Amino acid sequence: MSIFGLPDQQVRALATPVRSDETTDAGVPAPWAEIFARAAWTGIAEPGDGLAGLVVNSLGATTGLTAVLEGWAPARVAAVLIDAGYDDSEDELGTRLDQGLLRWRPRLNSVEVERSLAQAARVGARLLLPTDALWPRSLNDLLAHTPLALWWRGTEAALASIPQSIALVGARAATGYGEHVAMEAAAGLVDRGFTIVSGAAYGIDGTAHRTALASHGSTVAFLAGGVDRFYPAGHDGLLAKIATDGAVLSELACGSAPTKWRFLQRNRLIAAASLATVVLEAGWRSGSLNTASHAATLGRPLGAVPGPVTSPTSAGCHRLIREFDAVCVTTAAEMAELVGERSVQVPLDYAEADGSTSDPEARTSDQVRVFDALSGRLPRPLPDIARRAGLSTSAVRAALGALDVDGVVGERGAGWVRLH
Template structure:
């Protein structure tokens, strides 16, 4: 298989794949995608085109067999879109120095060692919105984390911002992340210092799902100061990279990583950013993909918020200041909403306020619920019992939670 021992390739591919039967063709294609993830730099248009039009295995075979640029270009060209031979030649020259048979095997061994998985577009947990990147889509994803977090990407919102965050920016991020988690969104970010890190930490503290996209391999956490945070994300969320294990982060890879954050998310919110902040790159990708874009304003005298004001003024970003406004950019079916009153129920107003004060994910004490709802403690205790009988709330050791079916049943 590509000049390698088939049994070794098959064993390594199975070790990093989800349980299930893989025939020879599936193994070949998965290995080819793993190889392409290290062969081409993220976002390589011609690599993506070759994988899509020739298939990952045949595209890799073309490189292994040293197809010349004319043959390669002809294989990718269509009647309406010809690939310039010079572009093809330059692409081959980029790929060939990395064409080492051991590289993909080493990456697979390292992934198996760290418990990482290889995700391809054929997998059920593949984030399908990444397909909107077309030829710039990743060949594969390397993942460490839970299936729940991967599945939760479908309800993901990106929270991004400056590394040099101010106290204002971190406070806003904490409130936004926790509030969106309460509304059953998954928080997506890049695990950088500042705004990204706070978004992840607040999501974890609220017992929510969070996903971090890295610019290097998932076996080497970056930045190193977030090693503990990323370890917690692996345990309760997911850490994802399009680069194989062992790959170092570079400036280009950070910029390309941002396209994955924007593409995987329902919407992108920039919480604090300077005039030239890297998070504006993520915002640019979101705008290009047609994703909703929001920005949180800051003090007009703050250089740390100049980028947010620039997005609002010049790039049609929506000004958002609360989790509710952020959620309006990308509503989801499971989002917590105020329910219409039942005119036949004398306690309908109290019921609505209680349901609004409850979270489907985080258990809350009766004191906390009373504070959030503005109801008397005795009323809260009495009404919670009624909600439990109706199957709209449940009591746990840590407090009360709203049942997931409550939203639907109230409509």
Template sequence: MNNTPTFDQLQDQHQSISRDSLARAVWSTILEPGDHEAGHLIAHMNPAEALEAVLTGKVETVDGIPVRPIRDRAIPRYSSGTVNMAFRMAARYGAELVTPEHPNWPTRLGDLMFNTPVALWVRGNTELLADEVATAIVGARAATGYGEHVTMEITAGLVERGHTIVSGAAYGIDGMAHRAALAASGRTVAYLAGGVDRFYPSGHDALLSRIVETGAVVSELPCGAAPTKWRFLMRNRLIAASTKATLVVEAGWRSGSLNTAGHAIALGRPVGAVPGPVTSAASAGCHRLIREHIATLVSTAEEVAGL
């Protein structure tokens, strides 16, 4: 492979960045989100030592973790060009690297244990990441007029109560939650499944640009990374983990919003679900959450705030 520097050589090129933060930035370019084995390795050692163990191949196991499989996944993606490009693109788009060393690191993410992101790339106000009063609002992309109305009403009520609104910027309920928060002059954070340089979906380019101005757009992937199905699913764990509660407004039987709710439940966080017409397929997932006692039935901002 060409252009594969040691970590010390990379450090020489980025002397203004701490060793820990640089290692985390490198990890973000070579790992897929939710790499449990790599997360275990990083937690057991530290980001820089774990990276050196993987790059050199001199260590076979650490705390019972085989290093070779991690190395096999990471090495093909590793190069100084990739790392340098991540920083250049971050500078171009005004993205900031946020790591656990940063004062605004969202400590709630630590509940993900070995699935905690190694770093975050953020455009906008990083202070919102550490907001203690943050609520996730997610739901169907094919939202109904009813779902959008309820989302608008509940979001406005939560903003009035000082909540930061967190979602995934998708069409439908996610987008309405962000718009309603902005309309109420509230705070909102969008977690993306790709780099923060490429707004997705493209139809929400203007919306995400507005969020950057007063809120924050966040990804665990560096600029240039494309969204994939796996990355969307893993992104959902960040929405659930970064907030005190998750609200599902509308969700079909197999909606991705149920994945977010599942992450919240696994973390021991409360989940609320808004009921809808029994004839509406867009509410089937919400009814399922309520029927199986996974979520609490809620219909107002006051009830969501009380979760």
């Protein structure tokens, strides 16, 4: 069958370089059409899109993509999902599908898919499917929000070590105390056979990754953009080293830029992939608390390292211990003890990604995505904003209205710009 009107031979030629000899759990290669369709979905749906997960997991990536390409009516897609066993008794599935199709269709572009696959081949990135033997099974705890596929660069040994990993996260503006604790923790955990998982940000994340590498251990970095464009730029050398000796992963197609929304969603992968999450240093509203929130929601063990009571960069850790039952940990040995202790924590809904923060009543997720999609210089028209944000035009229009009232965006000629 053809996809995007491309013949089977071309689909296979595009998919082959990003798969190499990878096989499924059953020991057989995945179908080329499924590989191509999964790759396409990583550029069409935003990370964590539960509706996209439902469609792809129920219908298959190829059929799901065909439904979007051929403009199936929401009622038709809903009927197929119900036939496949989905229970629609308490869910407005048709309405949700209508909104989903409006989000995805602006991003349907065969040229973009071909370009992202070609870029992946150039940098040596490969596509990991949920049926692959090396797929981190703990990510499946995210249910409908499980990644549709993962792009990765690195070693198979690092991927295989993820089931024995602990996430170390913390403030970007780390103090000397925080960096010292991160070094001691990463080195001690590596000595105990654990892989270090983090997000490659400045501060605690970078220190944890560097120490793991220096200790001849394994480390894995989850990114909020494509694996072909390392972020932050100041960690280009570090990420190149991780991509050589460890593994760098992302659920976004090559060429994708990191945004605030994508950092939020990236954090769920860090928490889900790891046996436990430890926050080493964090301000009262540090972005690392968002990772703690995901770990708590998933029932993963959560630890926090205390700091000086006068230090604002430890206030978040103290908050986790005091208000949300995080375990107080001070050494690598105590962090290792978290593994095997499963307890459900209270979700933290207030933290935003990558160190940025807002109050609970602040911007909605749609408003965050629309704000990220705007430029501070060039006006962007509504359809372009919808494509960049991965939202329907009606959702974008509503978000722009709210942002306009707040005075942070403005209409300029034929488009909208960011004002602050």
